Amino acid sequence: MIYPMYIDGEWYTKEGSSRDVVSPATGEVIGTVTPAGFEEVDRALKAADREKGNLEKMTVFERSEMLFRIADAIDAHKEELAKMIAMEMGKPYHTEALGEVGGSALAFRDAAEQIKWMSSEIPSVREKNVHVYAYRKPVGVFTIITPFNFPLCTASCYYLAPGLAAGNTILWLPPMSCSAVASLFMKCFEEAKVPKGMINMVIGTSQEAKTAAVVHPLTAGIGFTGSTKTGNDIMEKAKAKKSLMELGGNGPVVVLKDADLEKAAEGILAGSFGNAGQICTSTERVLVDDSVADELVKIILSKMDRYVVGNPMDEKTTMGPVHNRSTVDTVMEHVQDAIEKGAKVVSEHWGKVEGAPTEHYLYPTVIDHVSKDALLNIEETFGPVVPLVRFKEESEIMDLIAMSPYGLAAGVYTEDLKKGMQMAEEMRFGYVNINSGSSYWDWTFPAGGAGGSQSGYGRSGGKWSILEMSEERCVSVNLN
């Protein structure tokens, strides 16, 4: 089956272009896509540009109704979409893929509500009898580039729902390796009667189509979630364009000696093994007080049997394969590096699952005594690993954290809230969760990289994406 693009309200496959969609779970070809080039990007952006005025002119109540229809359509295709996520991306159908679809619908519902209640503003001015109205207005056409880990949810929460709510028309470039589910997803917009041209989805070979889209003069804004390296590449090409960048993370979770270790273990497991560790806010390292580290490890290990690696469609499966080979390689490399630097794997297994249908299956891994200079402590691993870095004195913590250039999300476990709040003030992260894991987040609060870190800029989630994807356009009225 060919999974078409969606350009200007039409389903489109490109002649002479073809690429198999291969399931990381089975290695099977589950469909075909036809990668686009400049021509498709250009057509999509022209459609988006043509429609931007029409979307802007819809009242926020009209846009809200449209977004509710989209959410309803997503819910109506819940199983179909979740199944494709499971097969194409690799996450378990029952425990994760269904939730992702639900979360995507929720993003549209939240934005549908929020946009109605975000007032514009009337600032005071010095000139007598002059009124200034600072209307919130859309930016225009947004090009959105999203990653594979939450193929629908990241796109929906961060960009598509708030972007449309704010009145922007959109060109969406999903990752090539999750194009099929993106194609299915577009059916929801068609069913919701989103006027043609307001949202467009183009499938392309990674850099070529993306570059064409971001440099295109009709692209007014860019929303990107992905690696720091790609983010930089994109902006080098895009130059001075309004942009939102959600880049890498290396989320530490700090466990102080007075922490509730049971709760900490829960937060760490959810953070490290959720989505097989492929979350930008995954718990990529645990900085733990040496005096409680043994106990923490013990508790973590006692819960390992809840992680069953297997086929994503299998009801017993709670962890699927990782999505791609480069993730497999990074995990293997980072763990190997840590071992060489003195770390010790304490989980029963690590590395690739023998006899698995593909080489993408990795054991959930717990590795202790990871050294400060290990890649696990420095770089983003993006796989199912709990690396424990022990410290003897709390004064070491900030140095351990500073080994990594990222500043996305962190967690701190301590029963001393005062110390927790003081630490959170010290840590330059987009957010710090006290007594929740690094990956705890709600649609309703702003996520994004801390200033000066390699984790990007702009704030996503809730009304914050709407704020980022809109701008003040002022009208002054001189009544003199």
Place this chain on the structure above:
Amino acid sequence: MIYPMYIDGEWYTKEGSSRDVVSPATGEVIGTVTPAGFEEVDRALKAADREKGNLEKMTVFERSEMLFRIADAIDAHKEELAKMIAMEMGKPYHTEALGEVGGSALAFRDAAEQIKWMSSEIPSVREKNVHVYAYRKPVGVFTIITPFNFPLCTASCYYLAPGLAAGNTILWLPPMSCSAVASLFMKCFEEAKVPKGMINMVIGTSQEAKTAAVVHPLTAGIGFTGSTKTGNDIMEKAKAKKSLMELGGNGPVVVLKDADLEKAAEGILAGSFGNAGQICTSTERVLVDDSVADELVKIILSKMDRYVVGNPMDEKTTMGPVHNRSTVDTVMEHVQDAIEKGAKVVSEHWGKVEGAPTEHYLYPTVIDHVSKDALLNIEETFGPVVPLVRFKEESEIMDLIAMSPYGLAAGVYTEDLKKGMQMAEEMRFGYVNINSGSSYWDWTFPAGGAGGSQSGYGRSGGKWSILEMSEERCVSVNLN
């Protein structure tokens, strides 16, 4: 006299580097600066980075007091600063330079007040007994690059005052040709006892030092005001960094047939000849209904004698030279081009003032019957010209406007406010002034390019710069 840089609280001149400061008004050398290279930029950024935590930790009340001290220091040096602006940049001392210094002090006073009253936010979250605090925090280190036209005021209003208020430390790169006044300006920060390293000013050859500063890993954010081309060059190098770009404008003023022509003429003159036309929101073109154009021209011409071109320090002078040769060349080229395409100069003079001390003196020029395809209607001229483009039907207006890729500021004159407001809704500009000129603006409302235009992004002025130069950093507290 050598005008030193200000790096980490020290006055610094670079050995072996030297460049004359030449007055555009007299051609005389009025001082010397010593352009910097990577080394100075690096030292300044390291100082800014070292101090960012200290500035962040100051309460907003402490920062506010510091900003008030800066404003007081600026006021205390009002004449000295204004004189240097007049001589180095070229604008009249009495009618404009003094006002610019006052406006710069005001920027610090406004920011000093605003930062105290900008609350942070507590969003609601779904999880019971979890509180999330979305604190407003600084981004970190900002590199600020500003233009010559308002050498102190643009820097102060858009970046320095709000940037420090928000808690960011700063590296400021003024334009080479206005380095001396920037150097004098830094004395105000020293007198105000701004802790060393929090604000740094480096003088450099335009592209080299700037590139070094923007690509530097310690630069977390970039604030730039200048041409669209330079803005693009900067961001190509800076890649994925938080940025604010205030770029070019080609501010139309639309005069409908029912307009109060007297008021329109006033707004146009202020917009076209203020600062010798060197404002990003200057009235760069007047789109006027043919049926009232003759009358409008007559009124404009009747007021021309208020513009006296001369030495900026002369009390009678109301228009000085334009700042640099490239502006002279652009004006000459654009007017010549318009004439060739059928326009007619209706002011007594145009072009260079004969017998002036330098070649920078231009006559204030009114040119009628400018054609749609003339450069004056399409590009940014940035000089003292009122170009009138006539239309016969109001339906032509949007097409005339669309000839230019900019979308910064516009004015509409009509006694029919309803039509004015409807037109303002149609026009995609950062702001549209109904019955005020394109250059009407107040510190208190957000300025910036409309989405999709070549006029940049981000909003400056009032609290908006503070918003742009700060970010939410969330702390969640789990009370379960």
Place this chain on the structure above:
Amino acid sequence: MIYPMYIDGEWYTKEGSSRDVVSPATGEVIGTVTPAGFEEVDRALKAADREKGNLEKMTVFERSEMLFRIADAIDAHKEELAKMIAMEMGKPYHTEALGEVGGSALAFRDAAEQIKWMSSEIPSVREKNVHVYAYRKPVGVFTIITPFNFPLCTASCYYLAPGLAAGNTILWLPPMSCSAVASLFMKCFEEAKVPKGMINMVIGTSQEAKTAAVVHPLTAGIGFTGSTKTGNDIMEKAKAKKSLMELGGNGPVVVLKDADLEKAAEGILAGSFGNAGQICTSTERVLVDDSVADELVKIILSKMDRYVVGNPMDEKTTMGPVHNRSTVDTVMEHVQDAIEKGAKVVSEHWGKVEGAPTEHYLYPTVIDHVSKDALLNIEETFGPVVPLVRFKEESEIMDLIAMSPYGLAAGVYTEDLKKGMQMAEEMRFGYVNINSGSSYWDWTFPAGGAGGSQSGYGRSGGKWSILEMSEERCVSVNLN
């Protein structure tokens, strides 16, 4: 059939108390209610007080879901509720009562959304390392007293929906003459599984039960919509309690000589005859420029045949009887008074409809040349009358307006928006609609009496009721 009260989740009828519900449309007894005394009020308030902590502790997301369930239940009973409104209150089923039920459901949906997106605030404080969180919290127990004109919608929009959303528990005292529909309405809350005690509805003889409720120490806040006189009586008893008062209005619509008379006529008719004139923001008087008054009257008269007075359940009916005898009397008195002072009825009929089933049927009336000192210009009439007061000079307008002590809502028709906006600045009304009638309103913007008028205080509608029915409760945390 007996229509019971709803106290602490129980349906209750009071022994030994009984009163017929008589339809103003037919004079028939359509049911029975059993008026309450102190005992019932006390029980209801004790239940509300007991539950206030539980409602407060529900997250806003939980409350939101509850409100959506209520809205769904209202929609499910749409016809039944609308029919009872028509029979008990008197408004036409098809053209008005169904809309009122829909509007009531919408009030719950709007509040369900708004409460989720209304953040709390973190103000800055001078003390270092002290954080202050100004949480939005409910006030506690609200006693709500509402009028007959929109028996469900006023209660829902202004108090019940926003009050519950904000976390307040409620005692609702509907008007005796619309108790049956209030009783039916409570079924929706029961079906929506609102925990018992959170909302209570008590039927009582007007003053006795109301006084008991407002003076009760467990009543923390009072929400009242009704006449200025009753509002004053209530607060005399309630003394220093948080209160919201939506009182009388005498909404002028001003028609200037350049007005679009067709639009003005439409706004006036909707404002004067909608709900048979029984709206607090009804168009109670039209101040019209003498030079266009004849034409305006002509247009108004040409549209009179759309108002068909008749039985509210009849499909052709567009105007029902007025609700009670005192309204009939006021209308008769005010029109008679105006005639005596020189006014002239220009509609075909006025006064009571001969041969109608009850004495509540009034003809829609247009009366011209009403004098400045006529009661129609001074007092609230609250019936289906368009009184035209002519002026010769616009300078007379403010004096004409000032004859009445009310300041709720007004309309101004003029094609000169500038003049309209200037007039709106001069007029001290809760809101002024330029080129819409006095009764134009949207759930989303704040309504209420202007300061110093007899129209009450507090703002209702949209998030404003939520703001009024909540309060900041601060927690400071000293991290030193």
Place this chain on the structure above:
Amino acid sequence: MIYPMYIDGEWYTKEGSSRDVVSPATGEVIGTVTPAGFEEVDRALKAADREKGNLEKMTVFERSEMLFRIADAIDAHKEELAKMIAMEMGKPYHTEALGEVGGSALAFRDAAEQIKWMSSEIPSVREKNVHVYAYRKPVGVFTIITPFNFPLCTASCYYLAPGLAAGNTILWLPPMSCSAVASLFMKCFEEAKVPKGMINMVIGTSQEAKTAAVVHPLTAGIGFTGSTKTGNDIMEKAKAKKSLMELGGNGPVVVLKDADLEKAAEGILAGSFGNAGQICTSTERVLVDDSVADELVKIILSKMDRYVVGNPMDEKTTMGPVHNRSTVDTVMEHVQDAIEKGAKVVSEHWGKVEGAPTEHYLYPTVIDHVSKDALLNIEETFGPVVPLVRFKEESEIMDLIAMSPYGLAAGVYTEDLKKGMQMAEEMRFGYVNINSGSSYWDWTFPAGGAGGSQSGYGRSGGKWSILEMSEERCVSVNLN
């Protein structure tokens, strides 16, 4: 010397009316005032009403400048005002009265800043092409009634500064016993060139003039700080008028067993003995864990020598007399009652200071083992007493608190911030300070009674008073 009233810009003394101003510190007559009746109130309100439009029309920038001038004038009279506060009210000149004057000036500076940066709002509406502007506007004329404890600061912070900032004209009724300092204070408004009639100060016998003022039809809003009883009396007369009520408090400070006792002792002493206990947020009772109570008492007693009772003008004095006889009587009664119920005075002294110049001098008193049913635990004492109520189990705390009907301010001392925050959620107080005393407050955050308590309603301080003293007045513009 006669201290005149200030009505409509004129200094006024009433013939045939005269009353001595007697110092509570020395018993000496320090001046004369001439109490007013209805006539003066009426004249003042007519002036305020006449000027309300003029003040409303001033831009917020103009109002801001006026407020800054007032603040400057207050500072210029600092010593004179402080001396009169000390002599007329009784608080120590050096340690308290000077600070009160400074705080009053600060209130005007804060409001002068805040009003400029409080935007109005543009809500979204369903109707297409209709814009609604919800302008923040003044209420009109406010009658302000304030207490003796902070004769200038309460009036300034809560009402005068924010009230004028919001654009309201004012009639101020200071307490009779602090009329002289109010009279001096008005000079600052005259010097600041506040246009006449915008602020008026009338001296009157407590109830008569107050009643005349609040019932007066020109009074649109009422701001009152004082006892719950008087607040109720006022509102009984005022009926349905917009009102702000800051009523009584009985501020508990809770000390848990893990508290930092040193810090707790500091907070308690400041809270109980500051202003000789005459603060609405005074620490009126200390609820302390029995296991640390002995230690807490010991620390408190060790610091008692810093409280030197004496003449307010004496440099060594840190506590003056209490202001009036009824306060003396209440303190004596409450302490006596506690002793009778088993409490034990542990400070060296209690009761009246022997040999003092007047009977207003009380010893700072520490009394331990106060029983739950003692008046000290139930009622507002308003004098220099630290009453310790011991509990054995933390489960008793909420019951102890609930003995008193007030809900103004509280403090909680514990090193377990989580428990502190949980307790703060449980406690229904206007604010709860964790690890600060009950009287810790900053101009910048909202103060006021919790819903349902006897401590009033409305929020004062910072921008909150401005919000309470302004209202949305909407203008809708129909562009169809």
